[in-house]
Amino acid sequence: MSTAPxxxxxxxxxxxxxxxxxxxxxxxxxxxxxFVKAVYDACVAAGIDYMEIGYxxxxxxxxxxxxxxxxxxxxxxxxxxVGENDTNLKLTAMADAGKSDWRTDILPKDKSVLDCIRVxxxxxxxxxxxxxxxxxxxxxxxxxxxxxxxxxxxQAEVDQALEVLASSPASTxxxxxxxxxxxxxxxxxxxxxxxxxxxxxxxxxxxxxHNNQQLAFANTIEAIIHGANRADASLAGLGRGAGNCxxxxxxxxxxxxxxxxxxxxxxLQDEMIPMSQVIEWGPFPQYHMTGQYNxxxxxxxxxxADESRRDAYVDFYDKxxxxx
Amino acid sequence: MSTAPxxxxxxxxxxxxxxxxxxxxxxxxxxxxxFVKAVYDACVAAGIDYMEIGYxxxxxxxxxxxxxxxxxxxxxxxxxxVGENDTNLKLTAMADAGKSDWRTDILPKDKSVLDCIRVxxxxxxxxxxxxxxxxxxxxxxxxxxxxxxxxxxxQAEVDQALEVLASSPASTxxxxxxxxxxxxxxxxxxxxxxxxxxxxxxxxxxxxxHNNQQLAFANTIEAIIHGANRADASLAGLGRGAGNCxxxxxxxxxxxxxxxxxxxxxxLQDEMIPMSQVIEWGPFPQYHMTGQYNxxxxxxxxxxADESRRDAYVDFYDKxxxxx
Numbered sequence: 068m069s070t071a072p073x074x075x076x077x078x079x080x081x082x083x084x085x086x087x088x089x090x091x092x093x094x095x096x097x098x099x100x101x102f103v104k105a106v107y108d109a110c111v112a113a114g115i116d117y118m119e120i121g122y123x124x125x126x127x128x129x130x131x132x133x134x135x136x137x138x139x140x141x142x143x144x145x146x147x148x149v150g151e152n153d154t155n156l157k158l159t160a161m162a163d164a165g166k167s168d169w170r171t172d173i174l175p176k177d178k179s180v181l182d183c184i185r186v187x188x189x190x191x192x193x194x195x196x197x198x199x200x201x202x203x204x205x206x207x208x209x210x211x212x213x214x215x216x217x218x219x220x221x222q223a224e225v226d227q228a229l230e231v232l233a234s235s236p237a238s239t240x241x242x243x244x245x246x247x248x249x250x251x252x253x254x255x256x257x258x259x260x261x262x263x264x265x266x267x268x269x270x271x272x273x274x275x276x277h278n279n280q281q282l283a284f285a286n287t288i289e290a291i292i293h294g295a296n297r298a299d300a301s302l303a304g305l306g307r308g309a310g311n312c313x314x315x316x317x318x319x320x321x322x323x324x325x326x327x328x329x330x331x332x333x334x335l336q337d338e339m340i341p342m343s344q345v346i347e348w349g350p351f352p353q354y355h356m357t358g359q360y361n362x363x364x365x366x367x368x369x370x371x372a373d374e375s376r377r378d379a380y381v382d383f384y385d386k387x388x389x390x391x
Numbered sequence: 392m393s394t395a396p397x398x399x400x401x402x403x404x405x406x407x408x409x410x411x412x413x414x415x416x417x418x419x420x421x422x423x424x425x426f427v428k429a430v431y432d433a434c435v436a437a438g439i440d441y442m443e444i445g446y447x448x449x450x451x452x453x454x455x456x457x458x459x460x461x462x463x464x465x466x467x468x469x470x471x472x473v474g475e476n477d478t479n480l481k482l483t484a485m486a487d488a489g490k491s492d493w494r495t496d497i498l499p500k501d502k503s504v505l506d507c508i509r510v511x512x513x514x515x516x517x518x519x520x521x522x523x524x525x526x527x528x529x530x531x532x533x534x535x536x537x538x539x540x541x542x543x544x545x546q547a548e549v550d551q552a553l554e555v556l557a558s559s560p561a562s563t564x565x566x567x568x569x570x571x572x573x574x575x576x577x578x579x580x581x582x583x584x585x586x587x588x589x590x591x592x593x594x595x596x597x598x599x600x601h602n603n604q605q606l607a608f609a610n611t612i613e614a615i616i617h618g619a620n621r622a623d624a625s626l627a628g629l630g631r632g633a634g635n636c637x638x639x640x641x642x643x644x645x646x647x648x649x650x651x652x653x654x655x656x657x658x659l660q661d662e663m664i665p666m667s668q669v670i671e672w673g674p675f676p677q678y679h680m681t682g683q684y685n686x687x688x689x690x691x692x693x694x695x696a697d698e699s700r701r702d703a704y705v706d707f708y709d710k711x712x713x714x715x
Contacts, residue, residue: 072576073574073576073577250397250612250644251575251609251612251613251616252396252397252616253397278605280608280640280643280644281602281605281607281608281609281637281640282608282609283605284604284605284606284609285575285605285606285608285609285610286609288574288575289575292575292576313605315676315679316604316605316679319604319679319680319683320574320604320683328708329705329708329709332676332704332705332708333704333705335676335704336702336703336704336705340702352639352656352659355639355640355643356643359643359644378660378664379660380656380657380659380660381653381656381657381660384652384653384656385653
């Protein structure tokens with residue numbers, strides 16, 4: 068019996084940075100180019116495998132005069148940051164079912180600097196998701212299937228969706244804890260379930276955790292222990308509401324010498340400290356509550372954004388339990 | 392097979408609040424009476440089992456004019472807050488090997504409102520700890536054995552210490568991750584090891600986690616899953632450096648209906664938000680680094696306390712790796 072497996076590593080484990088994509092949900096993706104470039108440079112320097120630079124979302128639903136460039140990820144905008152991306156870092160964008168003009172907005176791979184499309188969907192949208200996955204794969208991309216808010220779906224629905232996805236060309240099935248409500252034992256079961264469905268077609272399992280209960284890093288480790296080979300994280304945990312698994316913790320945990328943590332601390336110092344003066348994210352008590360009640364964090368985000376309600380934890384709690 | 396064990400509970404699981412004891416390591420235990428009383432009242436209202444109100448440390452080593460009352464926990468000071476403590480909340484204080492005049496300062500139980508003495512020691516101090524445990528048990532207290540910094544001790548030393556403790560009158564052996572460096576798999580092994588040593592004499596296993604890597608809550612859950620029945624936490628995670636397992640997360644996780652979380656949110660709102668304006672604690676990057684390098688957080692605390700160095704993550708990292 069190996070006695071300390073955590074000090075070695077699996078070369079097939081790959082890390083994805085979702086700082087700009089998930090963090091943009093706080094500020095309508097209105098990041099300055101300098102910030103996006105700094106994240107990109109840090110990812111390259113740190114040996115991170117993928118950077119998710121934003122969404123491929125509809126310009127009808129998300130107007131260009133109200134949302135920043137990273138909500139749409141037009142090719143020109145991406146290339147302004149990465150040029151031809153002549154690095155080992157792969158680039159990805161996320162397309163949501165129900166919110167994306169994917170047939171037109173996702174270009175054939177040979178016209179794009181993107182390497183991978185991540186298809187995000189709720190369980191009832193799995194049929195559109197299957198069409199989106201096929202479309203992106205036909206266009207030449209690596210594709211992942213990100214079934215959101217799995218903590219609120221019925222087990223039978225999840226099984227049905229995974230059955231559809233198992234025969235899709237998606238190469239990865241991602242366990243997505245959108246509400247930050249899952250505990251380690253639940254993560255273990257989901258990872259094993261996704262593996263069972265994906266095994267026959269050689270799919271990897273991924274993990275995308277939210278930090279509502281300060282469990283994003285712990286649940287990411289838990290998924291990795293049980294065989295997940297794709298892990299999402301973001302700089303300083305930047306992401307909607309409570310944020311994501313902090314990249315600095317994940318890279319500090321992983322033992323693959325290809326990763327370098329010093330560029331991560333550098334970009335935290337140079338970019339994320341100033342960013343934290345402008346926008347708020349992190350595991351505040353209101354996010355604990357929505358996580359524990361397995362609900363969307365939108366009410367918690369609204370309370371945190373309102374100075375008169377930010378510190379009123381008990382009022383928030385009373386309203387939450389009377390609403391559920 | 393039970394499929395969702397996390398929604399039920401073990402009645403024998405007991406929670407200890409260490410807000411004042413561990414938090415006092417930030418401010419030399421100079422808390423106002425009103426704060427200590429508010430913590431006490433919240434613990435009573437929330438159904439918490441134990442409150443650790445401070446240390447029983449030497450007045451020679453920790454002079455009364457430099458340290459607050461909760462470094463010594465004189466009987467009069469405790470009673471000023473709790474009276475005769477006519478509640479279900481048990482009171483505990485911690486005595487350190489090498490830092491306590493335990494023979495004289497720990498009164499016979501019938502002269503004290505304390506219920507339990509927690510004996511803290513490093514592995515090389517286990518012989519004094521055994522004497523302290525016997526002394527406190529002979530005086531009539533429930534006693535726990537808290538072997539600190541187990542992450543830096545040799546396995547053979549830990550085994551030897553546990554063998555000594557197994558035959559002691561301590562009723563609980565506490566897994567103490569002083570440096571916040573342990574991952575879930577390591578917590579599991581330590582809990583099982585402590586259980587193995589304590590089983591013959593009917594001892595419980597406890598967990599005291601630090602939050603350097605945002606793993607204090609996760610590791611506390613992990614210990615509980617593997618059978619630890621004593622869990623430490625503190626309000627808003629208040630504690631030295633990165634702090635402890637946040638009580639609000641632990642109580643939100645536990646399903647025993649005897650616990651009530653609303654008084655916890657109330658005291659967070661009333662006391663912990665103002666406290667966070669005065670002293671700093673939490674999982675900042677410097678604490679990630681000392682946790683990952685399994686070293687004492689004192690250098691990280693010094694860097695965080697110095698405004699000119701607080702944001703210089705890379706300098707701190709460079710110094711840390713050149714020093715180890």
